[in-house]
Amino acid sequence: xxxxxxxxxxxxxxxxxxxxxxxxxxxxxxxxxxxxxxxxxxxxxxxxxxxxxxxxxxxxxxxxxxxxxxxxxxxxxxxxxxxxxxxxxxxxxxxxxxxxxxxxxxxxxxxxxxxxxxxxxxxxxxxxxxxxxxxxxxxxxxxxxxxxxxxxxxxxxxxxxxxxxxxxxxxxxxxxxxxxxxxxxxxxxxxxxxxxxxxxxxxxxxxxxxxxxxxxxxxxxxxxxxxxxxxxxxxxxxxxxxxxxxxxxxxxxxxxxxxxxxxxxxxxxxxxxxxxxxxxxxxxxxxxxxxxxxxxxxxxxxxxxxxxxxxxxxxxxxxxxxxxxxxxxxxxxxxxxxxxxxxxxxxxxxxxxxxxxxxxxxxxxxxxxxxxxxxxxxxxxxxxxxxxxxxxxxxxxxxxxxxxxxxxxxxxxxxxxxxxxxxxxxxxxxxxxxxxxxxxxxxxxxxxxxxxxxxxxxxxxxxxxxxxxxxxxxxxxxxxx
Amino acid sequence: xxxxxxxxxxxxxxxxxxxxxxxxxxxxxxxxxxxxxxxxxxxxxxxxxxxxxxxxxxxxxxxxxxxxxxxxxxxxxxxxxxxxxxxxxxxxxxxxxxxxxxxxxxxxxxxxxxxxxxxxxxxxxxxxxxxxxxxxxxxxxxxxxxxxxxxxxxxxxxxxxxxxxxxxxxxxxxxxxxxxxxxxxxxxxxxxxxxxxxxxxxxxxxxxxxxxxxxxxxxxxxxxxxxxxxxxxxxxxxxxxxxxxxxxxxxxxxxxxxxxxxxxxxxxxxxxxxxxxxxxxxxxxxxxxxxxxxxxxxxxxxxxxxxxxxxxxxxxxxxxxxxxxxxxxxxxxxxxxxxxxxxxxxxxxxxxxxxxxxxxxxxxxxxxxxxxxxxxxxxxxxxxxxxxxxxxxxxxxxxxxxxxxxxxxxxxxxxxxxxxxxxxxxxxxxxxxxxxxx
Numbered sequence: 001x002x003x004x005x006x007x008x009x010x011x012x013x014x015x016x017x018x019x020x021x022x023x024x025x026x027x028x029x030x031x032x033x034x035x036x037x038x039x040x041x042x043x044x045x046x047x048x049x050x051x052x053x054x055x056x057x058x059x060x061x062x063x064x065x066x067x068x069x070x071x072x073x074x075x076x077x078x079x080x081x082x083x084x085x086x087x088x089x090x091x092x093x094x095x096x097x098x099x100x101x102x103x104x105x106x107x108x109x110x111x112x113x114x115x116x117x118x119x120x121x122x123x124x125x126x127x128x129x130x131x132x133x134x135x136x137x138x139x140x141x142x143x144x145x146x147x148x149x150x151x152x153x154x155x156x157x158x159x160x161x162x163x164x165x166x167x168x169x170x171x172x173x174x175x176x177x178x179x180x181x182x183x184x185x186x187x188x189x190x191x192x193x194x195x196x197x198x199x200x201x202x203x204x205x206x207x208x209x210x211x212x213x214x215x216x217x218x219x220x221x222x223x224x225x226x227x228x229x230x231x232x233x234x235x236x237x238x239x240x241x242x243x244x245x246x247x248x249x250x251x252x253x254x255x256x257x258x259x260x261x262x263x264x265x266x267x268x269x270x271x272x273x274x275x276x277x278x279x280x281x282x283x284x285x286x287x288x289x290x291x292x293x294x295x296x297x298x299x300x301x302x303x304x305x306x307x308x309x310x311x312x313x314x315x316x317x318x319x320x321x322x323x324x325x326x327x328x329x330x331x332x333x334x335x336x337x338x339x340x341x342x343x344x345x346x347x348x349x350x351x352x353x354x355x356x357x358x359x360x361x362x363x364x365x366x367x368x369x370x371x372x373x374x375x376x377x378x379x380x381x382x383x384x385x386x387x388x389x390x391x392x393x394x395x396x397x398x399x400x401x402x403x404x405x406x407x408x409x410x411x412x413x414x415x416x417x418x419x420x421x422x423x424x425x426x427x428x429x430x431x432x433x434x435x436x437x438x439x440x441x442x443x444x445x446x447x448x449x450x451x452x453x454x455x456x457x458x459x460x461x462x463x464x465x466x467x468x469x470x471x472x473x474x475x476x477x478x479x480x481x
Numbered sequence: 482x483x484x485x486x487x488x489x490x491x492x493x494x495x496x497x498x499x500x501x502x503x504x505x506x507x508x509x510x511x512x513x514x515x516x517x518x519x520x521x522x523x524x525x526x527x528x529x530x531x532x533x534x535x536x537x538x539x540x541x542x543x544x545x546x547x548x549x550x551x552x553x554x555x556x557x558x559x560x561x562x563x564x565x566x567x568x569x570x571x572x573x574x575x576x577x578x579x580x581x582x583x584x585x586x587x588x589x590x591x592x593x594x595x596x597x598x599x600x601x602x603x604x605x606x607x608x609x610x611x612x613x614x615x616x617x618x619x620x621x622x623x624x625x626x627x628x629x630x631x632x633x634x635x636x637x638x639x640x641x642x643x644x645x646x647x648x649x650x651x652x653x654x655x656x657x658x659x660x661x662x663x664x665x666x667x668x669x670x671x672x673x674x675x676x677x678x679x680x681x682x683x684x685x686x687x688x689x690x691x692x693x694x695x696x697x698x699x700x701x702x703x704x705x706x707x708x709x710x711x712x713x714x715x716x717x718x719x720x721x722x723x724x725x726x727x728x729x730x731x732x733x734x735x736x737x738x739x740x741x742x743x744x745x746x747x748x749x750x751x752x753x754x755x756x757x758x759x760x761x762x763x764x765x766x767x768x769x770x771x772x773x774x775x776x777x778x779x780x781x782x783x784x785x786x787x788x789x790x791x792x793x794x795x796x797x798x799x800x801x802x803x804x805x806x807x808x809x810x811x812x813x814x815x816x817x818x819x820x821x822x823x824x825x826x827x828x829x830x831x832x833x834x835x836x837x838x839x840x841x842x843x844x845x846x847x848x849x850x851x852x853x854x855x856x857x858x859x860x861x862x863x864x865x866x867x868x869x870x871x872x873x874x875x876x877x878x879x880x881x882x883x884x885x886x887x888x889x890x891x892x893x894x895x896x897x898x899x900x901x902x903x904x905x906x907x908x909x910x911x912x913x914x915x916x917x918x919x
Contacts, residue, residue, distance in 0.1 A: 070529065072844075380833075395848035398815065404843040410858045413830040419841065419856035425848045 031084045035059065038186055041086050045155050045190075048162065054175060058185025061176035068179070071313065072371045072403055073340045078249060078284070085187040085220065144202075149233075150195040151206055154222055157193035164195055168226055172255040172292045172319070180251040181288040184220045188253070191221035196231035196262070205461050207236040223254040227262035229295065234265040236464055247275075247310060252287045260295030260322070265303070267460050269468050272308035277366075279338030282310025289316035290346075293325030293354075301328040302345065303459040305468040310339055315373065317346030320354035320382075327356040330456040334472065335368025335400070344374035344391075344406075349382035349415070360391040361453050364400035371403040378415040385415040393423040394452055446473045489545050489660060490523055493624075506601045510611060514626035521620040533806040533838045534777045539719060539746055543689050545660035547628060551576040552654050554684065559583055562650045562682040567899040569646040569678070576653060577663030577694075578631045591641030591673070593634070597664055600634035605668040613697045613725040615752040615781065622723045622750075625695040629664035632694075637673035637704070646676040646707075646897060653692060653718065654684040665696040669704035669732075678900065680711040683718050695723040700732035702757065707896065709737045713907065714744035716772065721748045730757030730786075737895060738795075739904060740768040740776050742911055747774070752781035755817075758788045766795035767891040769911055770803035770835075777806035782824075784817040793824040796891055798884055798912070799835035810842040811852060818847050824854040829861070829887055877913075884912045 038059055042052040067075060144151050150161060157165050175185035196202055227233055250272065256264050266289075275282025285308075291300035302316040312335075318327030329345035347356035362370035372391040393402035404421040426448050434444035450457070450469055457465050457472075493515070523540070524531035554575050563571065572594060573583035579596045586594055593603075600606040616622040633649065653661065669675065683690060700706055712720065726734050740747050753762050768776045782791045797805045811822045828837045841854040861883045869879035888908050895901040 393843075393845070395845070395850075398818070398848045399846075400848065401844070401846045403845060404841070404854070406839075406841060406856070408839040408856055408858070409836070410828075410830060410838075411836040413833060413835065413860065415830075416859040417857065418859075419839075419854075421841070421843060421854050423843060423845050423850060423852040425850075 032081050033059075033083070033085060033187065037085050041187055041189065044086065045158075047158060050166065051158060054170065055186050055188075058175035058182050059187075062179060062182035062186055065176075065179040065182055071342050072373070072405065073311065073342060073369060076247065076284070076311075080183070083249060086189055144204075147200050147203070148197040149200060149202055150193065152193055154188070154191040154193050154224070157224075161193070161195065164226065165193065165224070168224055168255065168257055170255075172257060172290045173253050173288050177288060180286045181253055184222060184251050184253045184288070188220045188222040191223045191252070192225075193223075194225040194233060194235065196227045196233045198228045199230045200228075201231065202233040205234045205236055207238070219248070219250045219252065221252050223252070224257075225255070225264055225266070226257045227259060227264050227298075229259050230261045232263045234461060235267070236461060237266070237268045238271070238464075238467075247282055247284055249284045250287065250309075254287070254289040254316075256291030256300055258291065258293050258295060258298035258300050258325075261297045262295060263299040263301075264291060265301045266291070266316070267464055268302075268304040268306075269460075269464055269471065270304065270306045270308055270312070271471060273310075274308050274337065274339050275310035277337045279310065282339075283308065285309035285312045285314065287314040289314060290319065291317070291327075292319040293322050293327060293351075295322045295325075297324040297326075298322050299326040299328075301330070301459070303330040303456065304332070304343075305456070305460070305464075305471065306331070306333040306341055306343060307471050309341075312339075312341040312343055315344050315346055315375075317348070317375075318356065319348045319350065320356065320385075321350045323351040324353045325351055326354070328459075329356075329358045329360070330459045331360045332363070332453045332456045332468070332472070333361070333370055334363045334365070335370045336365040337367060339368045341369070342371040342373060344372045346375040347377065347387060349376075349378045349385040349387070352381065352383045353385070354382055355386045356388075358387070358389040358391070359455050360389075361456055362391070362393040362402055363396065363449065363453070364393065364402050365396040367399045369401040369403075371405065372421070373405045373407075375407040376409070376417055376419070378410040378412050378417060380411045382412050383414045385412060385417075387415075387417045389417075389419040391421040392452070393421070394449070395423065395425045449473075489547055490540070492547075493518065511627045514611075514623045517617075518620055518623035518627060521618065521623060524620055530779060530808070533804075534746070534748060534775060536748075540691070543658040545658050545689075545691055547660050551578060552656065554580065554583065554652055554654060556583055558684055559650060559652060559682065562652070562680060564648065564678075564899060564903045566902070567646070567648065567897065569648045570643075572633065572647060572649045574633060574649065574651050574663070576655070576661055577629070577651075579633060587643060587645070587647065589641065589643060591638035592643060593636040593638075594647075595634050597632040597634045597666060598630075600666070603634070603636065605636050605670075606634060606666065609668055609697065609699050610666055611697070613727055613754070615725045615754060615783070616695065616697070616723065619723060619750060621693050621721050622695050622725075625662045625664055625693055625723070629662040629695070632664035632666070634665070635667040635675075635677075637669045637675055639671040639673060641670075641673045643675035646678055646900075648678045648680070651679065651681040651692075651694075652684060653681065653690045653714075655688045655690045656685070658689045658691070660691045660693065663692065663694045665694070667696070667698045667706070668701075669699065669706055670701045672703045673701075674705040676707040676709075676897065678709040678711065678897075681714050681718070681720075683715040685715075685717065687717075689717045689719065691719045693721045693723075696725070698724065698726040698734070700726065700728045700734055702729045703731040704729070705733040705735075707735045707737075709739070709895070709900065711739050711741070711904075712744065712747055713739075713741040716743045716745055718744040719746040720744055721746075721750070723750045724752070726753045728753065728755050728757060728760045728762065731759050732757065733761045735763045736765065737891070738764075738766040738778070739891075740766070740770070740778075741907060742769065742771045742774060745774060746777075748777040748779070750779045750781075752783065753791070754783045755785055755789045755791070758786045760786075760789045762789070762791040763894075764791070764793040764795070765891050765894050767888055767908075768795070768797045768805060769800075769888070769908060770797070770805060771800045771911065773802045775804045775806075779808045779810075781810045781812070782822060784811070784813040784820045784822060787816060787818045787820065789817065790821045791823070794890065795826045796887060797826070797828040797837065798831065798887065799828065799837060800831050802832070802834045804835070805837040806839075807837070808840040808842070809854065810844065811854070813843075813845045813847050813850055813852060815846045818849045820847060820850040820852065822850070822852045826854075826856045827887075828858040829884065830858055831860075831884075881909065881913050885909060
């Protein structure tokens with residue numbers, strides 16, 4: 001059995017598995033942000049006038065805003081002018097089948113292990129792969145099309161379903177919501193669009209794979225999911241990025257709209273490049289995710305497993321507007337080396353009998369800093385609102401940090417809100433118990449950590465759960481507290 | 482800082498000529514504090530620590546004077562402030578000034594109690610006054626340091642044990658709207674112990690007293706202090722209490738905070754720095770707010786050393802249009818291994834218009850610790866109510882009983898029977914006086 005120091009060294013020295021770069025000819029906009037950049041992006045994407053105007057509105061809002069100062073970490077200086085806001089694989093011609101996709105691109109996806117090509121179709125995942133902002137190919141489109149499900153890249157949606165996009169774009173995350181959302185509104189490159197028609201239960205998990213490839217580019221995708229009355233959809237999102245010395249900014253926006261009796265389940269496994277052990281490089285993952293339960297008895301559920309990025313800073317939230325609506329948030333966030341995670345959720349209870357549930361599990365190792373920050377807000381009309389929040393932190397090593405900053409605001413006397421948080425390390429007695437039964441320390445820790453995170457991992461769809469479990473064990477392999 | 486139309490603030494910003502007399506022994510300290518206050522500025526809703534308490538609005542309601550002479554106070558006027566059946570020493574302060582003729586001060590060897598203004602030569606004063614690190618970033622504490630007129634200095638020499646509790650009555654009497662700045666310093670040396678009860682009495686009518694008080698409490702090795710703070714002032718009172726305690730090895734600090742009707746604003750900044758190992762800290766709070774009361778409790782437990790235990794339990798009952806705010810922060814530093822820190826905040830929201838904002842916060846940098854916090858807000862359980870009603874107890878009486886039971890967790894911890902009785906009675910009176918619509 002190895003001792004704990006060796007194991008901790010191992011974790012610290014572990015290299016990022018997905019840090020390969022792909023050499024494909026890229027179409028990159030010159031660095032810098034001004035109205036011309038936005039017009040350039042808009043023109044490149046052959047967008048209608050109204051969208052360009054909306055982008056410009058976002059840019060105006062962005063210019064007026066200042067960087068926030070309330071976060072629990074030192075916000076690095078971000079040079080918005082030093083970033084290129086558009087990078088796309090050079091367009092060759094319209095692609096109609098996977099055979100036409102650049103084989104090197106496919107190889108990248110292959111390496112990532114995502115089931116993009118038809119042979120893997122049996123795994124039942126329809127993938128809209130976003131490779132530096134442009135959707136490369138979308139599988140299963142035809143089958144989904146038969147049911148009336150629209151699952152396409154954002155750009156396509158603007159072309160083919162402008163009414164839907166126009167109606168819902170910015171309705172959950174307005175162009176002036178926060179500085180990163182405003183930036184995204186101005187320069188978003190692509191993303192996914194999903195529309196589930198009335199009464200349709202989407203027969204398969206929809207999935208997008210994001211990957212940042214080019215150097216010095218930020219990824220600014222935008223996802224919009226609309227679940228019409230009595231529909232259901234489960235959506236998966238996975239992310240990786242190659243190793244680079246510089247930090248890359250990722251400022252995405254996700255908007256979910258659930259109408260009467262609809263349900264949206266949104267799962268993320270985020271494994272962007274976390275930087276090296278000195279904290280050099282890595283992704284700044286500053287994402288705005290928000291869903292609205294607009295209709296009666298609608299439900300939105302966020303599940304996230306965050307193991308990557310040098311800084312993860314996001315609060316997937318739910319506006320519970322319809323009566324009897326439900327919001328859920330399940331999260332596992334792992335930080336090691338010098339990673340920082342400041343994440344959590346917001347639940348806004350507006351309608352009657354609305355319910356929300358928050359389960360957050362933070363794991364800090366090395367010099368990682370893990371913060372749960374959340375808001376539960378009960379409005380005066382939200383009679384019988386109910387919230388339960390549990391955030392647990394696990395500390396591994398004596399140089400990491402775990403913090404909990406919940407905000408609770410209740411304006412209704414019939415509401416019941418509960419919050420509890422604990423912080424602890426892996427108990428020596430737990431390890432000893434498992435050792436006694438012939439399980440070595442390394443496996444024991446993996447077992448304990450997986451058990452600790454199980455409540456969240458159970459929420460993930462099958463394929464993702466396996467991947468996430470693997471990811472957890474790899475990230476924390478045998479770390480003894 | 483924009484849109485400041487608060488006269489006294491303007492006055493301070495413009496230099497506040499003559500605010501700090503040059504012949505004062507603490508002149509440079511006061512000047513520094515003034516500079517600090519100016520740079521910290523008056524908090525607004527964007528200041529994290531004041532986001533739920535609009536202090537600027539409250540300060541703008543009246544024009545306050547910064548200097549107020551106290552009118553003479555008679556023993557008969559003070560009498561109602563004492564607790565029935567409590568055998569104790571008494572110290573009466575009027576607008577922050579000690580009144581020996583109204584007090585029964587202890588004559589115990591090793592125990593000193595004087596006006597703060599007369600303590601400047603004292604060694605303990607020199608080494609402790611304005612030294613608490615947590616006061617540095619609090620604008621109102623800086624303002625107090627710059628402007629305080631007087632307060633109480635208490636020193637317990639090593640091994641001194643105060644045989645009876647000391648009851649400090651803060652009497653406030655103002656004839657025009659006044660901003661008062663009492664300042665207190667308590668130092669308990671090695672193995673000393675005392676029980677100190679504080680309460681306030683407002684004798685002013687038709688004028689608002691805004692009290693901005695600062696108390697620094699230092700506990701040296703193995704010292705123990707029970708500190709009760711009873712806050713039941715009249716509606717024309719606004720209070721900001723800054724209580725900063727510092728504990729050395731093996732010391733024990735037990736703080737009990739009771740915020741009762743009717744002061745319009747009560748803000749408590751209670752912070753404890755654990756500078757030694759093996760300390761124990763209990764923070765108990767009960768806030769029962771009615772009418773348009775705004776009760777804001779900010780607590781901060783700073784675990785700097787290993788092997789310290791802290792326990793915090795705050796319970797709130799909010800009626801009528803009352804607003805409750807609770808922010809409890811526990812900070813465990815990297816060296817503070819083997820820390821046990823617990824915090825709990827429970828609230829009963831008993832009116833349509835009442836609200837509560839709570840921010841329990843854990844900030845932890847050490848791994849071998851046990852820390853937790855919990856928060857709840859809700860109602861009586863229907864089952865409890867049904868249980869009582871099934872036994873022939875009327876609805877009103879049952880609800881009063883349940884509120885008392887809710888408060889019992891705190892009142893039960895009061896270690897002086899007469900005081901416990903006094904508090905239980907007060908709670909009963911306030912709760913039965915208002916209708917609870919469930």
